Amino acid sequence: MVQIAYLPPLALYVHIPWCVRKCPYCDFNSYRAPGAIDELAYIDALLRDLDQDMPRVWRRRILSIFIGGGTPSLFCPDSIDALLSGVRARLPFDADTEITLEANPGSADVVRFTGFREAGVNRLSIGIQSFDPEKLQVLGRIHGREEALHALDAARRAGFSNVNLDLMFGLPQQTPGQALADVRRAIDLAPEHISLYQLTIEPNTLFSADPPVLPDEDAVWEMQQRLQDLLAQNGYHQYEVSAYAKAGKLCQHNLNYWQFGDYLGIGAGAHAKISDPQGITRLAKLKHPNAYVASAGTPAGIISTQRLSREDVIIEFMMNALRLTEGFPAQLFQERTGLPLAVVMPTLKSAASKGLLSYDGQTIRPTETGKRLLNDLLCLFVPAEDTALARAPVTGVRTVDTASS
Amino acid sequence: MGAVSAFFRSFSCRPGLGASQGARRIQPQILMTRMRNQALMRNFSIIAHIDHGKSTLADRFIELCGALANREMAEQVLDSMELERERGITIKAQSVALDYVANDGFSYRLNMIDTPGHVDFSYEVSRSLTACEGALLVVDAAQGVQAQTVANCYTATELGLEIVPVLNKLDLPTADPERVITEIEEIIGIDASQALRVSAKTGAGVRDILEAVVARVPAPKGDAEAPLQALIIDSWFDNYLGTISLVRVKQGRLVAKQRIRLMATGREYVVEQIGIFTPKRQRVESLAAGEVGFVMAGIKDVRGARVGDTMTTARNPAAAPLSGFKEIKPHVFAGLYPVDSRDYDMFRDALDKLCLNDASLHSEPETSAALGFGFRCGFLGMLHMEIVQERLEREYGLKLITTAPTVVYEVVTKKDEVISIDNPAKLPEPSNIVETREPVIRATILVPPDYVGAVIGLCVEKRGIQRNMQYVGRQAVLTYDLPLNEVVLDFFDRLKSASRGYASFDYEFLEFRAARVCKLDVLINGEPVDALSAIVHQDQGPYRGREVVKKLKELIPRQMFDVAIQAAIGSRIIARETVKALRKNVTAKCYGGDVTRKRKLLEKQKAGKKRMKQLGSVEIPQEAFLAVLRVAEK
Secondary structure (H helix, E strand, O other), X not given: OXXXXXXXXXXXXXXXXXEOOOXXXXXXXXEEOOOOOOHHHHHHHHHHHHHHHHHHXXXXXXXXXXEEXXXXXXXXXHHHHHHHHHHHHHOOOOOOOEEEEEEOHHHOOHHHHHHHHHHOOOEEEEEEEOOOHHHHHHOOOOOOHHHHHHHHHXXXXXXXXXXXXXXXXXXXXXXXXXXXXXXXXXXXXXXXXXXXXXXXXXXXXXXXXXXXXXXXXXXXXXXXXXHXXXXXXXXOEEEEOOEXXXXXXXXXXXXXXXXXXXXXEEEOOOEEEEEEOOEEEEEEEOOOHXXXXXXXXXXXXXXXXXXXXXXXXXXXXXXXXXXXXXXXXXXXXXXXXXXXXXXXXXXXXXXXXXXXXXXXXXXXXXXXXXXXXXXXXXXXXXXXXXXXXXXXXXXXXXXXXXXXX | OHHHHHHHHHHHOOOOOOOOHHHHHOOHHHHOOXXXXXXXXXXXXXXXXXXXXXXXXXXXXXXXXXXXXXXHOOOOOOOOOHHHXXXXXXXXXXXXXXXXXXXXXXXXXXEEEOOOOOHHHHHHHHHHHHOOOEEEEEEEOOOOOOHHHHHHHHHHXXXXXXXXXXXXXXXXXXOOHHHHHHHHHHHHOOOOOOOEEOOOOOOOOHHHHHHHHHHHOOOOOOOOOOOOEEEEEEEEEEOOOEEEEEEEEEEOEEEOOOEEEEOOOOOEEEOOEEEEEOOOEEEEOEEEOOOEEEEEOOOOOOOOOOOOOEEEEOOOOOOOOOOOOOOOOOOEEEEEEEOOHHHHHHHHHHHHHHHHHOOOOEEEEEEEOOOEEEEEEEEOOHHHHHHHHHHHHHHXXXXXEEOOOEEOEEEEEOOOOEEEEOOHHHOOOXXXXXXXXXXXXXXXXXXOHHHHHHHXXXXXXXXXXXXXXXXXXXXXXXXXEEEHHHHHHHHHHHHHHHOOOOOEEEEEEEEEEEOOEEEEEEEEOOEEOHHHOEEEEHHHHHHHHHHHHHHHHHHXXXXXXXXXXXXXXXXXXXXXXXXXXXXXXXXXXXXXXXXXXXXXXXXXXXXHHHOEEEEOOEEEEHHHHHHHHHOOOO
């Protein structure tokens, strides 16, 4: 029986599904932008969508807003202003609540950024990926080295004091030297936060259909270690698999995901996770933008509503919380899942005996090995498969057709 | 509807009434109790090499006799197991009852009993042949006589069957019937001057074959009024119907509702249903001396109706059982273990059912330190082993590990005992062994002259001793003594590539001969893995050791820590490889909406782990256990 004593913090995710062009590695729900996007129609749909979700989170404050995509910076500042005003009218949140918007260096200019700032956005996340013109081209990015270098400057001049840069490593034919140069350049720009992702080939992407040659496992591992050292030496503290921040500049919104907090999700293909005292519900919205705009705010706009089972809750909690470099306080498990820690104790012990995890009575955290082999650690929490009895076909060895006369 | 009309058709042309086309109008009910005239019955098999057109020919017969409507004629009706179709081979005997109106105006009941073509299943062939009075020897007129055909033909001759030679594929431009006739006469030693020339593909000459069957194959004999003796040719298990047996009635009569006794076990059952395959299953009231059909008698125990046993009636039993079949000795042994130990009971059950269907499959429980509880199974050959594993996995949903197959060795100990070793783990300490003997076979290889050099080279490499070589027609006939373990390893594949697929091969067991062999052990992280041990020839030990560890290195995935793989002979380590530890296995991105998708990836990874066997802390994939075998593949 799930019993959630205190409802967890609540965040709001807003999805803007369009990009100038789809990148070959990207598996997010994004679409090449048509000639002209009807931004206001989409904002309207977002607010109708939010209205429909409101009863599920009545009277709860939100601690962060994240406008992601796609490329939300394609939208003009007025549209973002309309969106945030609409949200403000519906949900209570403090003046200093973290409001992040994802931006592309290609669409970065001071005027535009200033507009976002005035609309209420107080954190920018800029998708640099690399400063190397050759690598940017391989990654199908629309911006070049110069735009990458100037994006942060534009953000600063627009008044942003909290900026994240997204970077990737393990790029096709990348040497450790090239990867180091990229990260060093980023550090020189002194953002508050760096998200450093290893490039992986995801299913249903252009790269998975036509895979580029990536550096081998050992080379990537060497790269990662040197990059981690470099970031640490420069005051970027790693707090998650791919997230590094200056002191006090952790991304509140993402941290909420990893601590298994609640979130509303509005926009095409957005997902939500909402707790109530008896359990946890997941919602998913229609993926295609046109269909979404047409039915947002009606029951047809929600393509799935799933009540999580015990097994679901356990694995999903672990998939998030064990990403945190410092792990999580033991009581967080019961707080967020509504299940006593005892239900995972045997698995925790088995993980500890394999050297993947440590538990000192207060904090549960992945060991160095556990962080490296997080998927192996998480597999321990995946429910066991059935035996042959369940898999066996129902019919016999040779089925003889029934004779009739 | 189709089934019903076929039902009437088959009864309406019952002989004994001077059955002719006209007899079809007679009401079937009246005919039920009548006896079929043995003079109008023919039981025959087809002996053919793989790809020589047996299945196509069988389909033509079925078509010609109108047993199935066209829409029911799935390609090649007889190969009913999914596996058989995929591999294009026949494994199990099948029978079809056909009603054929011959040129003499009489309608004959032809029982065609299929035979497997692969050397591994020669035992099945002899069972099928026992149920017949004649056999068609089908030879590809382009390819000529093949070794297994020769062996099967000898079996048929020994059983006193009338052999009707048929040259197939006359439509091929490369067909050379005169040469093939010479080959049949010189290699097999039967008169082929009257050989029929046909094309199963085009249908040309197919009717002539059935005429020849009627004219040349003797009608079955046996007194229908004598006490019942019915030979079980094949048995299989159906979850709904219990055991179904294919029988040949030698004398007496098998009737529904009759109380029967199985002479080997003495157990009695009541016949629930008897019938024939047309090829659809069709009920009949009785099967009399000379007939072939199926019997269901509510036999729930899968071992209840062993192949080769004799059925008789409980009230008036026969004095003695039929001679049955000679006990077949498996040549190749391997351990079979469920990947998931919870599947053990299910596995045992499945193996029981398979043994019923396959008399040549032997099994005995065994335990392995590495793999837990399983069975040591005896097979006729490698293909047989693969088929059994595949059937267990497909038909019963089991996931199994097969250890490297081994042949049976004879060991003479210091105490002067001779013991049989079917498992490398059981090989005594070298200090206790006086002599080890390995099984040797006598192999017959038929190959076009162009490839003789390559084939001889292969035989020499495999420690073969040439016994004979002669040229017949356009083929060379090579006779070699070969150690069986060399043949088990990869001989078939190597022979195929050495001869571009033109060589054919057959063998029989010859004797045990002293040999210098030793046990090759494999250690994973310092621990010997009994399931990976193999008995190898001393000269090949070091080479095989190096190859095995190399192969294992490819097959064992990187894990959390370094995995050391070593090969050892006695206490001497002869090779070592290391599988380096996995560097990382982390999903780079995971945010709110991703959870469901990322979770699927984890589930997939976990399912992948399920197919691996945990040895200590090392996960070993199923294929690794056959690595010892694969080393010679180049």
